[in-house]
Amino acid sequence: MSQPSALSTNGLSRRKFMAGTVSAAAAAPLLASRAEATAPAAAQPKLRQPVITSLRINKQAYELSLDARTSLLDALRDHIGLTGTKKGCDHGQCGACTVLVDGKRVLSCLSFAVMNDGKDVTTIEGLASTDGKLHPMQQAFIDHDAFQCGYCTPGQIMSGIGCVNEGHAESENDIREYMSGNICRCAAYPNIVAAILQARGETKGA
């Protein structure tokens, strides 16, 4: 386990640095719970006390010790290292951070991670099968060249799957309306609509 003294980031990539601070922070709740055990009073939640949160992400169980302020997005990216989910505006306006929670598409930037305790989260990393075969929605985005810079793409793909599963991909107009929460600054919209039309028949239950 990295020591907190590894704060000198020389030679460490940002990602490794973040991962290091996570495991260091994970020691904190153990200390806290030991202190609680010796105190006779009933355990009241305290300010700045880390919250233990269990998440099932892409079918794998994680137990995290989190500052209650951590968004689901930051938990995924900075605490678990799943950086496929993107941070665009961080205020619910762009859709880049879209993931599925219990099968429904949501904005991970506007959801505190602790509020997702016990839930099933699917991110872009969880779509392809173990043999590397892409999810039909991923393949359709490639087939239709449905991106340029690619930054919004994980959110577009997760949202596209949600849109199909909700039954709102019946027509091009339907798709445009129900995908309006995902902004693409490269304006690949016609290609995104075409990709979703192609994938809708093969997309069920992500």
Next chain:
Amino acid sequence: MRPFVYEQPTDISTAVAIASRFATDDDQPTRANAQFIAGGTNLADYMKLGVAEPNHLLDLNQLKEAALRQIQVTDGGIRFGALVRMGEAADHAEVNRRYPVIADSLRLAASGQIRNMASLAGNVLQRTRCEYFRETSWQCNKRVPGSGCAAMDGFNRQHAVLGVSDACIATYHGDFAQALIALDAVVHAEGGHGARKIPFAKLHRQPRDTPHVETDLAAEEIITAIEVPAIPWARRSLYLKIRDRESYAFALASAAVALDLDGETVREARIALGGVATVPWRAGAAEEALQGKKLDEASAGAAADAAFAGAHPRQHNAFKIELGKRTLVRALLETRDMKV
């Protein structure tokens, strides 16, 4: 973001009790010591911006009362549990059949992701998106009472023309609320003094000289359900929303309309206006203007004139008066022509 204590009460009375413990008499909503969270699409945003700074965040999603998550259709109407998500209500077959105006108002609001997250009660209680309220370096009477209003002489294109005061012109941006106020919905709430019912029209308060007091709810009070009475003729209803882009934007002007027609003559009209007022806005004068009249372009125009007779524009939002009138005229005529 300021640190907070996170708690997950498992029943309504515990949630009320925890909130009561931390509430003070002079609590104003944005600065309240304890605040409730359900979807978080509004509050989490405002916590990131430093507009809302609760010390205690009470997550209502673990409340065990099943009715909070149910849509119940009865002879008396429809009862929406407070924790039902917008997307679920928008897709509900009976909501679409009985009250198109409600389904429209939900479907045209926010985005697919936000509708999956946001609860109905939270949606109704959403705070304004006034740019000067959102950014803490500006003066804002709603955020910091008595500090002034930067919107009055600022860029106020999005701001309200109805229900404004010298202290505040921030728009109420919600859509669902317009359908609810038009249909005489009733809000069920539970608080320190027990359960009560609040007519939807009494839930929100106009800004007057206390714009920071936005609703009739006490700091510890929780909305548990929203009930819409049975109105058989509400099948002839719709919500028309006009905005800068076709989807995923707040209304510049909108109209919720339900009509009881005898041929082309109006027996009763229900009209609410969005995007133009400081609170959900029932246009009573427009409803009266139509009663007993043949509904055509002329009578609809007269009703629209009545609806905006008391409008107070500022430098950049005068266009909302004409836009609001045309939106209402179109909504009335489209509702008249619905095949039901």
